[in-house]
Each structure stands twice: as C-alpha cells, then as structure tokens.
Amino acid sequence: MTVPNLVGAGLIVIGAGIGLGKIGGSAMEGIARQPEATGKIQTAMIIIAALLEGLAFGALFLGK
Amino acid sequence: MTKILRKPNLVLTTLFILLLNSSLFAKSDEGHDGAVDTKDEVGEYILHHIKDAHDFHLFSYTDSHGERKHVGFPLPVIVWSSKGLTTFMSSKFHHDDSGHQIVEANGTRFVKLHSKIYELEEGAEAISFDETHHPTNAHKVLDFSITKSVFGILLVGLLMFIWFAGLARQYKKKQIPTGFGRVLEPLVLYVRDEIARPNIGEKRYREFTGYLLTVFFFIWILNLLGLTPLGFNVTGQLAVTAALAIFTLIIYTFKGNKGYWGHMLWMPGVPYLIRPVLAIIEVAGAFLIKPFSLLVRLFANISAGHIVVMSLIAIMVTMKSEMGAVGATSLSFVLSFFITLIEVLVAFLQAYIFTMLSALFIGMAVEEHDHH
Structure with missing residues (x-):
C-alpha cells in the first residue's frame, strides 16, 4: 500500500468511527429515555450501522 | 447399523474425520518449503x-529425513483444457503452489500457480515467467473444480437439507419438533417474526420468508464453518457474496410493484425538473449501490475477521524474539481466544x-403506497 492509500484508509476509518459513535450514542440516549422501546431502537441502530459500514467498506475496498 | 444411519449428522461427521486422517502428501524439499518464520x-x-x-491444508512438518510433509486432504480438480474435460485429484500437485509440480493428465500438462490452474x-x-511473474508459456483453463469453497457450499447445502427436511417431517407427524x-x-420463528414480517x-x-430463511442459515452456518480450523472462507469470497446479493437484486426487481417503479422513475410530489435527477439517483441506488453494499459488507467483514484472528495467532511467530516463546504464545492465545468469541457474534x-x-x-419494492 502506498502512503496516499494509507492516509485515505485512515480518513475513512475516522469518518466511519464518528458516524458509528453518533449512532451508538443516540441509541443509548433513546434507550435510557424509553427503556420499553429498546428492541425497536436496537433494530434501527443496527440497520443504520450496517448501511454506514457498507459505505465505509465500499470506500476501503475501492481504495485498495 | 440402521440405528446409526438414522443419525445422518453423526455419519457425516465421522466421514469427515476419516477423510482428514486418510491422506498425507509429501513434497520434495525445494524452494519455499511452507514454513512460516518471518x-x-x-x-x-x-x-x-x-x-x-484446491485442497484442504491443515499443517506441515519436517520429518526425520528432512522432508517437508503437508497434512490435509485433496479435492477433485475438474478443468476444461484444450483436450477437453480433464479430472484428477489435487493431491497430484503435492500442495505445490509455485508452478513447479507438473501434473500430466489426458495428454496435457498442468501446473498450479497462486491457487490457479x-x-x-x-x-x-x-x-x-516474465519480469512481472506472469507465466509466459502457460495459459489459464476453465476451472470447475470442487475447491474448498465449493465443497463448503455443498456441505452446507446437504446439512441444511437434512436438518430442515427432518424438521418439516416432524411437523407433519406431530406439532412439536424433537431433537435438533x-x-x-x-x-x-425469529427470522419470520422479527425480520420478514415487520x-x-x-x-x-x-412469499419471501423461504428465501430469507435460506439466505440466513446459509450465511450463518458458513460463517461459523469459517471459524473452525479447517480453513473455510466461503462467505469471504467475493463471488459467493456477489451471487447472494444478485439473488436479492433479482427478487426485488421482479417483484417490485407499480408504486415502486413509479417512485423510482418519476417521483411524485416533487417539481418536474428534479424528477429526472432523482430517477438517475434512484436507478443507481437500486441496481448498483444496494447490491454492492450488500456484497462488500459481508465479504469485508468476514475476510477482515479472518485476517485479524490469523494475525493474532501469528503473534507467536512474529513476537518470539521480543517476548520469548512462552510469552508470545500466551499473549497470542489470550488475544485470539477473545477475538474468536467476538467473531462468533459477528x-x-x-x-x-x-x-x-x-x-x-x-x-420497499412490494409495499402498497397510499394514493396521494
């Protein structure tokens, strides 16, 4: 891997990390506010996390 | 005997273990000997x-004569060469992957280079070879071999057929399933009530529960099979995940109703000038981005998991000089053990x-839209 590739991979991971952190944090807050909606919030969280992950992996894969 | 035959899982497992023990292939000690030190x-x-x-490789060792032995079991090679269909067992390559072991079959000569025949x-x-290490006097052949991945797919197909046919039979006899x-x-029920229905x-x-159940169990069992030390990496092959994603693509393309196509090609409720732009985005999303994200996500997650587990196991080799054999081995054991637990979850x-x-x-493709 060349240096630009490595920098790009790092940027992708930073972006994906921020996104996942926001999703996880909001889900935690939501669950704390409404514990009875835990199941629904978790499902939605996993779907959004999976979509984000797909984007991040796609970028990593294209940059390889 | 008939009592044993009633337990197909047991029979399959036994056959598998017998296969593991039955073969051992030796290779002369030239060039790269398969040892992993650096x-x-x-x-x-x-x-x-x-x-x-093209073969299952479990481990290698050097015997008392200084000969390198590879233990595993071979799989059939089926290729379409210039002389037509040719079959032989992959043990004839003696686990050689550098193109030096020549196999003669059906009047033609084959070599294996980087897992390609x-x-x-x-x-x-x-x-x-030329300077970029491409062979100059050999060409690729059409390869229909039962490779490791093909073998894994066939095995899981058979297992799923036995399990679920048995389950269906039990429901016919009495309403409660027994055993496995x-x-x-x-x-x-989880896939039906938590995934399909909502x-x-x-x-x-x-209509779609059958497909979803098949895909769920197929991927899950193959993922778990990848965590065994046999070296399967089926759901980490782009071709396999691409095929699965294309199945989903075909289903939602052909089952899509009028509302779905209408919203994709001529989005109601937005200004006319924006509609063609939205159509381009929607078409790209439906035919490229959705299947691509499906296939890359599965492929990348499973491959990355395998790389991480194997890198952690490799700590016992790479850190030996810094930490000593005992320290490096215990560190690698602890790390790889817990990562493997996480991999079971993944x-x-x-x-x-x-x-x-x-x-x-x-x-999204089959939902009934309210008429505006």
Missing part, C-alpha cells in the same frame, strides 16, 4: 488462506444484517 511469510500465509484453494503449452517442459429441530424452530408487511411476507450479526437488509429492500 513477518513477510506470515503475511503471505494469511493472504493465501483468505483465497480459495494453468495448462502448459505444447512442448514446454517447465513453467517460465428444537434448536432450529426458534431461529426460524419489514415486508403482513400481506406479502409469506458471524450471527452479518447473517442477520444481510437477511434484514434483503427483507428491507424487498419490503
């Missing part, structure tokens, strides 16, 4: 494991997500 060799070994292969040109005695069916029933909708979820999660997103995409 960091470069570790990287090469891991990348080799990620790819598909090449046919030597007429009159060529040994393979020769009790493990499968809650999983089937995402596709009460009206049409039954194996389920990826199967769940693939099924969930397939259900979501199908649900």
